[in-house]
Amino acid sequence: MPSNALPPGPKGTLLAGNLREFVAHGLDFYAGLAREYGDLASFRFGPFRRVFLANHPDLIEQVLVTDAKHYVKHFGVRNYMPVLGNGLVTSDGDFWLRQRRLSQPAFLKHRVASYAPVMAELTRAMLDRWRPGMAVHVHTEFGQLTSAIALKTLFGLDDPGDRAAFVEWLRTAFQLLTGRFRKLVNLPLWVPTPDNVRIRRAVRHLHRVVDGFIAAGRARKEPGDDLLSRLVAARDDDGSRMTEAQIRDEAMSLYLAGHQTTALTLTWSWYLLATHPDAERRLVEEWARVLGGRPPTTDDLAHLPYTDAVLAEAMRLYPPAYLTGREATKDLELGGYRVRKGYTVFMSQWVTHRDPRYFGPDPDAFRPERWLDGLAKRLPKYAYFPFGGGPRVCIGNTFASMEGAILLATVGQRYRFTVDPGEVGTNPQITLLPSNGIPATLQER
Numbered sequence: 254m255p256s257n258a259l260p261p262g263p264k265g266t267l268l269a270g271n272l273r274e275f276v277a278h279g280l281d282f283y284a285g286l287a288r289e290y291g292d293l294a295s296f297r298f299g300p301f302r303r304v305f306l307a308n309h310p311d312l313i314e315q316v317l318v319t320d321a322k323h324y325v326k327h328f329g330v331r332n333y334m335p336v337l338g339n340g341l342v343t344s345d346g347d348f349w350l351r352q353r354r355l356s357q358p359a360f361l362k363h364r365v366a367s368y369a370p371v372m373a374e375l376t377r378a379m380l381d382r383w384r385p386g387m388a389v390h391v392h393t394e395f396g397q398l399t400s401a402i403a404l405k406t407l408f409g410l411d412d413p414g415d416r417a418a419f420v421e422w423l424r425t426a427f428q429l430l431t432g433r434f435r436k437l438v439n440l441p442l443w444v445p446t447p448d449n450v451r452i453r454r455a456v457r458h459l460h461r462v463v464d465g466f467i468a469a470g471r472a473r474k475e476p477g478d479d480l481l482s483r484l485v486a487a488r489d490d491d492g493s494r495m496t497e498a499q500i501r502d503e504a505m506s507l508y509l510a511g512h513q514t515t516a517l518t519l520t521w522s523w524y525l526l527a528t529h530p531d532a533e534r535r536l537v538e539e540w541a542r543v544l545g546g547r548p549p550t551t552d553d554l555a556h557l558p559y560t561d562a563v564l565a566e567a568m569r570l571y572p573p574a575y576l577t578g579r580e581a582t583k584d585l586e587l588g589g590y591r592v593r594k595g596y597t598v599f600m601s602q603w604v605t606h607r608d609p610r611y612f613g614p615d616p617d618a619f620r621p622e623r624w625l626d627g628l629a630k631r632l633p634k635y636a637y638f639p640f641g642g643g644p645r646v647c648i649g650n651t652f653a654s655m656e657g658a659i660l661l662a663t664v665g666q667r668y669r670f671t672v673d674p675g676e677v678g679t680n681p682q683i684t685l686l687p688s689n690g691i692p693a694t695l696q697e698r
């Protein structure tokens with residue numbers, strides 16, 4: 254019988270619970286809970302929202318895999334629904350399953366492999382624009398590149414129109430929505446507070462842009478073989494089609510999930526490489542040996558183990574998705590405790606990926622070599638889970654891994670980055686951003 258007591262955790266205040274510590278300490282809040290309370294901790298957001306933090310791979314597996322059907326996405330994800338809508342990332346139940354089935358074919362291995370030439374071509378276009386000595390923000394450059402790749406591969410579109418404005422609206426919307434997550438009381442979005450008005454304005458602009466993607470897709474004479482064309486053409490068993498709003502939600506979710514995360518993996522990789530010259534040297538040697546100066550193809554990827562190891566190690570230390578959560582739909586057991594219906598269970602890649610039990614003795618060190626001797630096979634399955642797991646595992650993981658390796662090797666054979674001196678911190682929003690975008694100078698190799 255599970256215990257009716259709560260797992261150990263910080264006391265918190267009557268009204269706010271532990272919200273204040275969370276706002277003050279960000280990622281360290283979760284890391285501190287794990288350090289102090291162990292494999293399963295409990296805390297409260299506000300007066301009623303009970304949250305568990307699961308810090309052991311077996312507990313994580315139980316939530317994401319074994320008991321997956323009794324959990325849904327959590328309140329933090331729902332918080333972003335004004336932007337993401339009811340798409341693959343945010344939806345649940347039968348609705349989610351239908352959308353997942355519909356989208357899955359676009360992510361099969363051979364289909365993903367067919368996107369490689371587009372990735373290489375758009376990367377070359379970026380490199381042709383770059384000049385030695387140019388000052389860049391690493392995050393901005395890779396955000397633009399992965400955005401162009403997502404638009405082309407998922408929607409068959411060349412980067413349309415005013416991307417800068419779109420990015421700005423997106424930043425505003427996410428920042429304001431993340432802000433809501435940190436407050437004790439939030440008025441519904443229809444109440445015209447200054448922040449709510451800004452959120453709604455940003456969402457209107459974003460929707461208009463995505464509607465433009467869809468209209469451009471529809472206007473093509475030949476329906477494309479891309480995901481958007483599939484969604485537009487898809488019919489349910491009863492012959493019904495997806496509504497415009499559904500297509501827009503799906504397009505928005507895939508576009509956002511599909512480029513921000515990969516841009517971050519590359520951004521953090523370049524930051525780590527710029528600050529670890531030995532690892533960078535080894536990487537360049539691998540490229541010289543295997544590629545000899547030519548751009549990589551999908552056939553090369555199996556022969557670039559150190560490239561893979563660098564990406565794996567960057568996602569270990571700076572996981573783009575740093576927190577995954579679920580809400581129980583009925584009373585359940587976890588680690589000997591009772592998870593009541595409506596409770597949230599968080600699992601943090603940021604915390605588990607730096608756990609000395611699995612990555613010791615120096616878990617904060619950037620050492621890609623640790624992945625070269627079969628570590629992935631030796632680890633408990635959910636000690637490392639940058640792409641989540643179970644039925645809701647990232648649908649784009651093959652896409653992301655291929656894109657990461659192709660972009661790293663294509664860029665890295667021509668340029669390296671000298672990161673400007675100064676503190677580089679983390680800015681945990683919906684994904685794990687670098688606090689300053691990583692300003693750097695381009696050096697030709």
Ligand code: HEM
Nearest residue numbers: 341342510511514515573574639640641645647648649653
């Ligand atoms: C390094 C890059 C990426 C990382 C770290 C990442 C991480 C994740 C994680 C952790 C989840 C599970 C969230 C949860 O369980 O609550 C997820 C789901 C998802 N990802 Fe990714 N992702 C990446 C790239 C991509 C790409 C390239 C695409 C699409 C092209 C994509 C599309 C999605 C979608 C649609 C979901 C929701 C799947 C579902 O619930 O059925 N992701 N991702």
